[in-house]
Amino acid sequence: MGAVAAHILRSTITLSHAIHIDGSPTCFVQAGGDTVLRAALRAGLGFPYECNSGGCGTCKFDIVGGEVHVLWPEAPGLTERDRRKGRQLACQCVATGELAIKVRTDPEYVPRILPRRHRARLIATADVTHDIREFRFATENAAEFLAGQYASLVIGGVDAPRAYSMSNLPNEQGEWHFQIRKVHQGQATTRLFHALQIGDEVEIDGPYGLAYLREDNPRDIVCIAGGSGLAPMVSITRAAAAAGLLGTRKLHFFYGGRTPSDLCGEPFLQELAGFGDAIVYHCVVSDGASAKAIDWSGNVGFVHEWLPRLLGGDLARHEFYFAGPPPMTQAIQEMLMVTHRVPFQQIHFDRFF
Known part of the structure; x- marks a missing residue:
């Protein structure tokens, strides 16, 4: 500068x-x-x-x-x-x-919760996959956000803030959990994965985002994630279960990975009441060669291609939330709106690039 x-x-x-x-x-x-x-x-x-x-x-x-x-x-x-x-x-x-x-x-x-700046201390980390890690931070104030929203992290040694979605639920204890995918030679994730130690501080600024859980409709819920888009979809699923929404409707959770080793999310859902019944997990691998190499017997292709196959033809009966790489979110949006005529009001995502 x-x-x-x-x-x-x-x-x-x-x-x-x-x-x-x-x-x-x-x-x-x-x-x-x-x-x-x-x-x-x-x-x-x-x-x-x-x-x-x-x-x-x-x-x-x-x-x-x-x-x-x-x-x-x-x-x-x-x-x-x-x-x-x-x-x-x-x-x-x-x-x-x-x-x-x-x-x-x-x-x-108009923000339902006004964004604020918080000093946050790293209190724990845990690997989710070979390249996704959960980082848990604690602030002195309560963690106030809506399930599906994101915050901006100001990390020492990084030239600009980075946006990451929360995976947990709002809480009085002031805990903010982020499931972050390591980016090759990425300045922020290199710092997070290799330099940040327990007790180190960052600034959390938030919440932001409009792709939060809507509780006031009776439609079945569909969450679609790829990469670190896992975090907001886990948060939405947790919130739907905590709010009692899954007593009368289903939640379909789709996760798309390039190889079988990239697949994740199911262990977080297994902790919730209704898993396997009200909460259904679907995973899809896009790299057919890697799937064949280990005799993968699951779904192969792009995750958006499996929505009509597994949900049926009338996709407009569902409320959709999704997060992940831009090509994935663009393909999902076009398929839902153009091919299946799902009303825009039933489609929720924040565009990241």
Whole structure:
């Protein structure tokens, strides 16, 4: 980071800046080094967003007056047309003074729990697979979130926050559990897997995300996970069981892995009442050669291909939650909405890139 940029960011940490929404009496304050988006969400505003990290483009806005410092100028969430028109991503902008913006807020995005920053201490780790590990952190305050949401972790030695979903349930003890997949040469996961020790501290900022469990409908639930998308789906399943939702409906849990050694999730579900009856686990391996090499007798293919085979043709009878690699989530979304006409209101996921 250049000296000028570093100076700007240091200034925003010590100064507060008013941000006005054009055509509205709404004004909120950016403080503490927040981005425009996080400041809006902490103020309880319905600012549209998904990934909170520059990839999806949902938080686009126009500057009416004032200036911003852009944290990631090349963020893929902006198209070339957006750049020509001067549009910005709220998750990648820090106001450098009083700011006026144009954005259409939406009640759907109003946070049900306002995001907060917490100092958190690592208290335990446990391997889930050969490349997924659960990290458990504790904060002094209660862990307040909705099942399926994520938080942003600020890790010492890592250049930017990373978003990870919680796998546990909200609790008064202040425990936040994350099931994180190791990324080859990934800066954050290298630090987490190889440098972070029990007792070390990180900052947890959250909760964020809109793909949380909806309890107010009678439809059967389908959770679909791949990679570390396991965490939010485990949290949703735990919450559905704890809320008593599975007395009158089923929950189908799908996990897709490249090889049989990548499959996981079932042990977490086996701990819940109703496993094998109200909770049904389905696993799918995409690498047919690896499956054949060990005489794998389970499902082979892409996980989305198995949904209609195992659930039947009328997928619109279900409520869908999913998380995982972008190609998987894109394929699921297209199949549900285009091929099977599942209403958008029954499809819940946060886009990450």
